[in-house]
Amino acid sequence: MKIGFLYNHDALHQVSHTAPVIAALARDRRAEVTVLTSSDAQATRVRELIGGQAAATVRFVALDIGPLSRLLDAGLRWIAPFRRVAVLRENLPEFARLDALVVPETTSLMLRDRFGLTDLKYVWIPHGAGDRSVGFRSVMKGFDLVLLSGTKVRDRMLAMGLVKPDNHAIVGYPKFETVDLTRRPRLFGDDRPTILYNPHFDPLLSSWYPWGEAVVDAIVARGDVNLAVAPHVMLFQRRIHASVEHRRLHWRRDLPPRWQRRPGLIVDPGSPRSIDMSYTLGADIYIGDASSQIYEWIARPRPAIFLNPRSIGWRDDPSFAHWHLGEVVDDLADLGPAIDRALVDPYRFDAVQRDAFARTFDRSARPAAERAAEAILSLA
Incomplete structure (x- = not known):
């Protein structure tokens, strides 16, 4: 054959x-x-x-x-x-x-x-x-x-x-056979908790276009955590992202110069680490929106936060089933408290994540x- x-x-x-x-x-x-x-x-x-x-x-x-x-x-x-x-x-x-x-x-x-x-x-x-x-x-x-x-x-x-x-x-x-799921990559040189921000590129669903810069700035300003910004690898492959399905178009701006060489901050627009699960295995808290990487993340249950800047009605929509695996933030002002709760109680969503992982894989x-x-x- x-x-x-x-x-x-x-x-x-x-x-x-x-x-x-x-x-x-x-x-x-x-x-x-x-x-x-x-x-x-x-x-x-x-x-x-x-x-x-x-x-x-x-x-x-x-x-x-x-x-x-x-x-x-x-x-x-x-x-x-x-x-x-x-x-x-x-x-x-x-x-x-x-x-x-x-x-x-x-x-x-x-x-x-x-x-x-x-x-x-x-x-x-x-x-x-x-x-x-x-x-x-x-x-x-x-x-x-x-x-x-x-x-x-x-x-x-x-x-x-x-x-x-x-x-x-x-x-x-099959992808899991290319990765050691027990690996814990060290993303930063200190022991502070590491947050992964993993926005999608979809013009409707992505949190990057309306909130991305504010999310990064707010987390960096905390000073008590590290932040790895590793979007879906396609976000920085194109300048304009179009969705025929959602009839949306978005222009992707350049990364702000103020983020260059900031201590405690990695911004990865598409290196090999964006596709080999380095970030999903090495971080402690996940922040995202529509990426399927959340299901790779829960191979080891940990806190997850989902950003909903457009106030999408998600609770009964199977296209947002993954948002039940963590907290959903509808107001950017609530992101900080959500991170605080994840740091204090990292096991809050373990049971639901384990169940979702078993049904998904x-x-x-x-x-x-x-x-x-x-x-x-x-x-x-």
Whole structure:
């Protein structure tokens, strides 16, 4: 079975969600694996995650686009993912030779719906296990196989008719096989508690645009905690963020110069530590809004605070189920007291977080990558 793994994104955060499955398939004689990447950085990251022996077994293909597309992309990359679509359109022969294509996103369905590759089997492994409505759209009905992390996501997708009983499987979370969850990275040189501020880039849901600077300034001014600002890696990949779903547009401002070289403050706009769980494993208190990283955070239960600057009615909305895992702040003036409560009573939400983690991630004794590989091979 000829199986392709596609990495076609501006950043590297999606790679770890599917790369472990490559290593599992590389050990199976029934599979002939091709890794298709649209940047050298993606190929390097895949090789790092799967190891030298697996990398020597699989075929790597660098996907490129023509001069005109590169010219257009130079002007559009800060606004829209033009290059991603061009990569699909201009490399059809590579995709056509495959039996199945494994992806961590949904844009790749254009290969079938717009570019006519109807014989290819499409496999989706979501890059994250969060609650945002964008992760539960009708486009997902187009996949031949959907591999999910646990019952929480599965049950919601079944209820919405996005998957059928016979086209999905719960396999666990392959990304966890790339990380030592017992690791405690030391983010600062002192013993003060560390807060992680992890805003999303979504124009409607992100706290960064209305409150971001004020949040950082208020926490830094306390003087009794350290702060790591590590947004979703895509926040600083583009200047303009647009949401077709929410019909919103936001201009992302530059980081204020006053934050440079401030003691007790790290601002990371997208280093490797933003995608390898260094911050979620190393901090003591989480502050965020819509990122699925909250579910990686509760691998070890700790305080969480969610920012709601637009007064969204969230309590009965499954797209905000994660906001039940901590305090929700509707008024910026309440952030300080919420941090104080988290410092005094860090175990307040442990029980609900443990329950959410168990429903979100199936932690079978068998590795998630092996279970995913077996499910993909069943398509043959």
